[in-house]
Amino acid sequence: MELSEGTPIYCAPAGPSHSRHNVTGAAILDSDPDVEWSATDAGFELKKNTMRAPDVSVAPPPTDKSEGGWILGAPPLAVEYADTGQNEADLKKWKERGLDFARCGEVFGGHHFTTEDTRWFYEEKRYITVGKPDGRMVIVVWTFRDYACRIISMRKANEREQVRYLHRLD
Numbered sequence: 001m002e003l004s005e006g007t008p009i010y011c012a013p014a015g016p017s018h019s020r021h022n023v024t025g026a027a028i029l030d031s032d033p034d035v036e037w038s039a040t041d042a043g044f045e046l047k048k049n050t051m052r053a054p055d056v057s058v059a060p061p062p063t064d065k066s067e068g069g070w071i072l073g074a075p076p077l078a079v080e081y082a083d084t085g086q087n088e089a090d091l092k093k094w095k096e097r098g099l100d101f102a103r104c105g106e107v108f109g110g111h112h113f114t115t116e117d118t119r120w121f122y123e124e125k126r127y128i129t130v131g132k133p134d135g136r137m138v139i140v141v142w143t144f145r146d147y148a149c150r151i152i153s154m155r156k157a158n159e160r161e162q163v164r165y166l167h168r169l170d
Contacts, residue, residue, distance in 0.1 A: 006049040014055075021081045026056045029077075037061040044078075045070035054078035101151050107131035107140050113168050117141060126152065130165045137162050137169070 014022060022040045030038040035058055043053045045066040052074075059075035066072055112131035122143075129140045137157035143150050157165065 004050055011053070022055045025079055025081065029056060029058050029079075042075075043070040044074055045072055046074050052078070055081050101154055103133060104140055104151055104154055106133035107138050107154070111169060113165075130157065130161075130169065132169055137165065 026038050026040045029035055037060060038056065038058045040056055041053050042057045042059075042062075043051055044057070045051050045068070051068075051070055054075065056079040057075035058077040059071070062071040064072040107129055108131070110131050110133060112129055114127050114129040117126035117128045124143050124145065126141060126143045129142065131138055131140070138154060139157050139161060140154045141152040143152060
């Protein structure tokens with residue numbers, strides 16, 4: 001069970017393949033010498049009455065706990081796994097584009113820039129981050145939601161965007 005602004009959210013228990021991926025992913029992330037602390041299903045209190053328990057979390061070693069025992073704040077990295085039948089349409093689209101959200105770290109980790117997305121009126125502040133993993137220009141649209149960076153889209157830059165942004169990456 002998670003809590004969002006006081007409203008309970010049922011979180012079904014993980015099945016055999018989902019839970020196996022949780023422990024495998026956590027072990028891989030935890031093997032990085034720069035990772036000080038990682039956990040599976042650790043409970044985080046993002047704000048009063050809003051709690052989350054991501055499949056895998058990477059964070060500094062927790063020092064503060066809420067009255068209920070939850071870790072205060074949001075982890076810098078939270079991983080949620082999807083199983084067969086959950087995201088096939090998106091996975092097919094990303095495969096066709098040669099991109100997937102797992103590669104967003106390459107955009108943010110390399111030479112990049114970020115600007116606010118003001119193309120439309122959105123109910124939340126959105127950002128565009130532009131980078132060049134593998135030498136091709138990539139656009140990542142994202143927002144902060146529930147104290148986490150949420151990726152909205154990741155795609156190859158079109159010709160107009162390449163002209164507009166090239167000088168900011170060279």
